[in-house]
Amino acid sequence: MAMSACNKQTQEEQKPEQFEDAFNTSQELQEKAVADSGFANSEEYRSQMENASIEMSKKTFNMNENEKMLLEFEVSLKKLKQYTDQLKQHPELSKDASFMGKVQVKAAKVRELQQSLKKVNLTLLEKEKFSELCHQ
16 A cells, blocks of 8 residues: 555656647647648647647646646746747857748747736735746
8 A cells, every 4th residue: 555655646746847848849739730730730730739738737737727738838937038048059050041931839828827917806825926036
């Protein structure tokens, strides 16, 4: 019995990372679909997007909408930071239209989530988390 309690705790600890993986997969699929209309209309795209959506739902089934948005905001910020760090390390990427398009999409997603979170009624704990994320 102690073993199953331990496993449950491990699963709980992995959820944000697993959500992040599924979220990033869905974002990459969407980027590929924008660049390739053949892929966008394919069964492969629909199937992979459905799988990513199911995984994200599994990892957030016990969260309320605000918690889900905060998690998505956190993951989106992290991904945007990875792109901006790459840009700082390799300034020549600013001339790469494909790369800069991805940065703009990531930034737009962050802004969209930030605006949505400003409009919802967050609990004190959620407000603290949101403020902490905004000031990273």
